[in-house]
Amino acid sequence: MCLGIPGKVAKIYEQDGTPMASVDFGGVEQAVCIATTPEVALGQYVLVHAGFALNVLSDTEAEETLKILRDLQEFNARLTEEDQIQ
């Protein structure tokens, strides 16, 4: 339905009256319109679809996700270790 890719806001500027950002996708830069995310700040991650930033990554939720992932990975690593011991 909708290709949406997260990228990091590297620069904020205006072009012909339109609020724009240069968004970094792991070394690839794309000019993105931020009219629908006017509150976005440098360094934040945005979800980009069809040249527009549609939303800003939720800091707390991302941290929560990271934490869950770390827990799950530790859990998996422990499982693997136990497998090896057995």
Place this chain on the structure above:
Amino acid sequence: MTQSELPIIDGPNCPLPITNRGQIVLGHGSGGQMTHDLVRDVFQLRLANAILDTANDAAIVTSAPPGKRLVVSTDAHIVSPLFFAGGDIGRLAVCGTVNDVAMLGADPRFLTATFILEEGFAIHELERIVDSFAQACREAGVELIAADTKVTEKGKSDKLFISTTGFGWADSKLQIGGEQAKPGDAVIISGPVGNHGIAVAEARGNLGFSSQVCSDTAPLNHMVKVLLDAGLDVHVLRDPTRGGLATTLVEIARQSQVNIELDEETIPVDQPVRKTCELLGLDPLYLANEGKMILILPADQAEEALRSMHSTRYGEEAKVIGQVLGSSRGQVWLKTPFGTTRVLEMLAGEMLPRIC
């Protein structure tokens, strides 16, 4: 008007044609003085060699030495824009044809070329392209032995088309071709895929991204020579140009009536290429390459082949990416990092950015 006011006329006073123009005009294709000047100043200056310098209607070359056969390939090159990061149409026209000849195990020696110029094309751009063409010839070790230029009216072509034909000599005993893949063979790629496709898409400028990705356009004949000199039993060599790695492997699987299994995690793709593909909904396995080759040979020779390739300029990142299996469906399977499998098809039509 009195006598003294009359202009003094020394002789015929018709305006002389402007010969030193900045862009191609129809006169450059007339076959007359302007054509000669263009050929001399732009082409011969940069591409001189003993055979081209004879300036006859055709070139005379020595035939293939004993034990060798003549290998010929022809290719038309149209690319928009003419210049892109890592190359241009001149370098592309040489490398594309040199590589096609080399993919049959031949040593490319000669090229012929036709340059179709559009009225209005800037001569300084043509000079840059011919410089690059000549440089690629030197790098590949081939000589341009015959060439032609034609000029079309504006709008009837697009700036510059180059058609090249390549000639090389191959050992008569060699049996290299898309139909030679055998069960148990290893599939090797000479380096990361997709760079040319992204570089050209970026140069077109209408998709708004900047990736620093350079085209991989390069002659591969030296790498082929190193492999053959090492005495390896090469079954298939092919350069995955239009249609990309996936389409080329499907061609090989069908030609050889074998299945090919690839390990997705081992296929080299540069990070900026991968990211651009995600952004635009493209697939790097279907993007064009102009300086990569697929090598298929017995698995027990894969390590030596990699060592040979790694010692060459354009094979430093060569990797084993899969194997030939013993069935006759002519399919290409991709094993994902999740332990799942999917079938790779040929590219259906033009590769379009997928937005939604």
Place this chain on the structure above:
Amino acid sequence: MTEMPTNLRGAPLTKAIMAEIRRITTQPWNIMEICGGQTHAIMQYGLDQLLPAEITLIHGPGCPVCVTSLQAIEQGLQIASQPDVIFTTFGDMLRVPGNQADLFTARSQGADVRVVYSPLDSLKIAHTNPDKQVVFFAIGFETTAPTIASTILSAKKAGITNFSILPANVLVPPAMHAILSNPANRVQGFLAAGHVCAVMGYHEYLPIAEQYQIPIVVTGFEPVDLATGILMTIQQLEAGQHQVANAYPRFVTKEGNQVAQKMISEVFEPVDRQWRGIGAIPLSGLGLRPEYASFNALTRFELTQTPLNESPLCIAGKVLSGVAKPFDCLAFAGECTPAHPLGAPMVSSEGACAAYYRYHRTRE
């Protein structure tokens, strides 16, 4: 500053979640991923191969290219073929077959058809070609709607008058109602489209979950996201629950992006719309509000009605509403392939048929 989670594509984590799905699944369940992007990702990573046999994924109508009506495509072809028109569109739309032709055909016959990455690019083309009429084919769901609304607002502000859109945007909740109220419906749980919800939030789904007693889980697009969405749906199904849950909180809140929503409702209003292969769904599309009617290409150009001929073999409608799988179609991979599509789901790489063709034809 928070960093993006980087291991959402990790095989170990995905497999761990899949193992949990296998552990808790006790009976057959049919789950629909509405969004074509999710179909694409599921097929690309082969995630369906990791699910227990009891779970069937049904591929929904969330491919905007696929559901764009034949009539809209015919209108697009007519507009594109007029002199002094630059017709702009997202890439996949070029190969969608109309009655006879697609936009590639129109281009080969001299039409100026250009692929754009963003609707704003289309506006830029209008700005630099003041002597041409520039038309944007406005397809897509709620994700794409704010990008088009914002572009129209920019056009209005800049006073660009040679820009218009062919309105074909569609909405997800009415399609869910249509699927669920179909007597042949097999869907027991939904993966809601994460990027639609990034814009709209998920409050719209609460009454749907309640009315049809069906669990709806907002789901992202990475393998770990998809596995998590499926797990949360199965958890509810096995427990007999029917709630709206959010497996994509990185970008989705209940309320969504209200700036974007405001732009959509400033420019657009809900209208009845025809879905290709499915039929008319009430209030399932976005039409221009009267204040923005001047941006409507349909009133700017004189168009003739053409009869609409769908392939009699194609069962796209059944595939898109989840009643049939692409394999059930007699034309699948025979008369109908990505190179020669009979119906739209074979055109877009996120169309269910094309995704099946590319990824699901496992080792035969």
